[in-house]
Every structure is written in structure tokens, then in C-alpha cells.
Amino acid sequence: MHPAWSIIFFTSASGLGLGLAAWVVLGLIDLGNVINFFIVSVFTFGLIGTGLLSSTLHLGHPERAWRALSQWRSSWLSREGVLAVLVLSLLAAWFGWNYLIGSVPFLLGLPLVFLIAVTVYATSMIYASLKTVACWHHPLTPTCYLLFSVSGGLLASMWLLAVAGQSFNSEIYHLTYCLLILTWVAKVLWWKNLDKKSSESTLESATGLGSFGKVRPLMPPHTSENYLQTEMGFVVARRHALKLRVMSILAGGLIPLLVFISFPSSSVLLGLALVLHFVGVFIERWLFFAEAKHVVSLYYGEAQ
């Protein structure tokens, strides 16, 4: 599938921002100080907001994007839009309450944390619901999206705690690196699944000509590449896939993990680790699209 920069940035930035928001609402960071409040709220809204705005960049008609909020009954993309708007509004109310009245009661924040999780789930289901892309259509897809959001958000929280000079207990310390490890274990499993699972569809079932023997494409229906091939038949990166997978694990997982374990309170080093983590997730998300094969490419002679 064609890896559109706007969508890759959207899923990685919003995912990280939503994960961070969940940890903030759970009360991990003390927002009593005005500067802390300012940094945390700008960072959280910045990530979620720019992600969502970026998602409209690939549209043919961004000015009609509001219409995408209407079909939540059937469409995961619509559900994601509705949930994102709802979460952003409630999050604004949560921060407003925090600023004007004081800490929001923990129990009152829990439904918001749940909604945040459902939003990330909805993002993943835009892809996981597509039967036409066999490697996406798998329960590990939402699992990975949720884990990346939770572990990335926690890493971002740890950086903000370091910036604010706040302490944290050892449970959170252990949880952070455990979640990071778990996230990449799930991602490696997802890749293993991609490598071994092939679509049950074949050129024989696509043409119905299997009873005559093996089917081969003879002549394409057009002389130059069309929309289907540029959008669904993206093959440029596959030969570098293994290198890119290793790079994403190193940048997104291993290096941030080692930095965090060694210097959990250094704001500068954790900041660098967070940037590297984001780059790693960005590569991972790029591969998520670039490596995915669409059933329609069968008609153009590509094996699934």
C-alpha cells in the first residue's frame, strides 16, 4: 500500500499524544505548577491536534472533512473522527477543570481514559477491518497500535516528569521498560505473521480460471501505471524491509530502552530517547503501509 506521509504522521503523532493524554489523565504528572501545566497541555494537544490535521492533508476535498463525522454506524474512519473530536473536547474540559478548580477526581477521569483507548483502537480498525489487506486484517494490528500508544505515551510522560523535576516510584519505572519491550515483542510477532500469512485469494480465484490450470497475466489493461498500482501496488521498499525493521527496533525500542534504564531522570537524554522512539515508530508505521499487499495487485500479476 502507498505510504502517504500525512497518514503515517497522523497515526504516529496522534497515537503518541493520545497515550500521553491517558497517562496525564491518570494523574502521573503533577500539574499544580503553571509551567508544568502549560508544557504538558501544549505537548499533548500539539501531538494529537497536528496528527489529526495532518490526516486531512491527503484528502481530495479537505474542506468537506466534517462530513466524515456522519457515518459512525458503519465506518471505522468515521468512528475514529467522532471519537477524536469527543476526546479532544473532553480533554480540553479536563485541563480547564484542572486549571480553574484544581485536580479532577481520579474516577471522573477514568471514562476519558477509556475513550482515549477506544479512539486508538478505532484508528487501528480503519486498517484492521480491511479484508483486502491480509496482513492488516488480524487482531495483532489493534494490539500493536494500542501498545505503541501506551508505551510511547508513558515514555513521553517520563520525559515530562524529568523536565518538571518530579519524582516517580519504582513501579512506574519498571512498567515503562516492560511496556516498551512488550510493544516490540508484539510488533515482531506482527511481522512474523506478515511473513508467513498469505492471502487466501489467488489469481485463480480472482479470475475464476483455475480449472484451466495456472493463471498468468498476459497483457496489462493500460500502458502506464494507474491509480490502483500507485495506491495499492507500492513495492519500492520491500527489498529494504529487513534493514528498516532493524532500524525501527533500534531507534524505537532498544536505544530508548537502554537510555531510560540508565538515565531515568535526565531530561536531555530522555528527550533524545523520545525523539528516537518517535523516529522508530515512524519507520515502523511507514513499513506498515509499504509492506502491506492488497488483493487487487493479483490482477497485476503480483503474488500475495
Next chain:
Amino acid sequence: MTSLPEPSAIKLGLVIDLDLCVGCQACVVNCKEWNTSGYGAPLSDDNAYGANPNGAWLNRVHAFEAGDAEDAKTVHFPKSCLHCEDAPCVTACPTGASFKRAEDGIVLVNEDWCIGCGLCAWSCPYGAREMDPVEGVMKKCTLCVDRIYNDNLPKEDQIPACVRTCPTNARHFGDLGDPNSDVSKLVSARDGFDLLPEQKTKPVNKYLPPRPRRQKDETPMSLVAMAEAQNPKGFWKWMDATLDRLG
């Protein structure tokens, strides 16, 4: 609404005969010609006279080869929207622009609502939808909804443009929901089949398989034998005999 309607009694669609299609591309051209001036925005092309022309087309004809060696078969393979009963492109649409008509099952795009997100094209296993490079909205086969109900046209033209133009009669249009319609009878007589049945889209359009090749054990035709007159009569008999006598 992008929720699917209850299955309609009338299911308009196409039956494509892979035995007859010769890959002449006339249906492709007539489809583009009709639909560039009919339903919705024109079907645009990008860089139409350049080295890499690119454009939105609603019907494409592939060619495949099936089988090996002397049994290999060339099959020309037209492909357009199959107006699926469980159309994944419709439910994926976030805006309500994609819809399936409750009255006849035709799948259409309301181009004024389409945001051009492309998710419907991603969810279609057949590659039936193409983004218009100029308008930024999704294009697809309308089953010539602006012809089939158009009383301003002569009766014989009230069928989809691709069907009207096919010189070999490889394309048929009709109600596949009615078991007694001509198209339904054709499908049952010729063992019509679905494309990608495992994708569970329940396509309305059906394909008819190429007919089996003639038996191999039939005596091969001999042109030499055919050229030799078996029982010449009259003048030819006399000339045959005379020339024989000359040695």
C-alpha cells in the same frame, strides 16, 4: 447512509462472457466516452498526451493466460464494479457519499459529499474504484444509471454503454435478482461464477467461463485432402481423365 440496505429484490448487474470477449477495448472506450459527460464530474486524464498518461476509467480489460503448453488459453478479462450485495466500499465510506440503492442494488458515489479519502478503493478487492486525478473524488461504474432509466433514449440504447457497444455480445445487462430473467438463465446454463468469492462481497455481476476446447481425438483437418476434388463431374471429369491419359 453508508449502512447497506436490505438486499433488494431487483439486482441489476452485468454478465460477462469470457468465451466471447476478444479484448478489443471498445467497451472501455465507450464507457469513458459516455461517463465523461454523464453522471458527475468528467472522467479526467492527467498528462493525457505525455509519456505517462494517467486517468480515471471505470472499466478495464486485462488479458490472462491459463493452463500450460498447448493447453494454454488466452482469456480477455473485462473488469468493472460488480455492484456487490455486501459492498465493503459502501460501509467503509465515512461521509455517506458511497451508497447502495435500495431499489435496484446499484452502488453509486455522491460526488458532492466525497472527501477523496480513498478508503473505499482500499476496501474493494476488485480495483473497481479509481480516484479522479483532477476532481479529487472517487469514480466508479454507475451501471449507466443515466442511460438505463432514460426515456429520452431509444429503447435499444437504454442499457449500459459497455453492453451497447460490445461487438461480440460478450456483455449482458439485466436483473440478476429475477431467476427467470435472460441473464439469470444464462448464468445457470453456463455455470456463471463470482470473482474472489472468498472475500465474501457477494458480487451481483457474474462471469461465464470460456467454453472447453474441442476434443483432441477429432481427426485433424487436412488442407491437401480438402483441395483434392473427390468426384469431379461433367467437364471436370473429362479434363481429369484426359490429363491423366497424358501421363
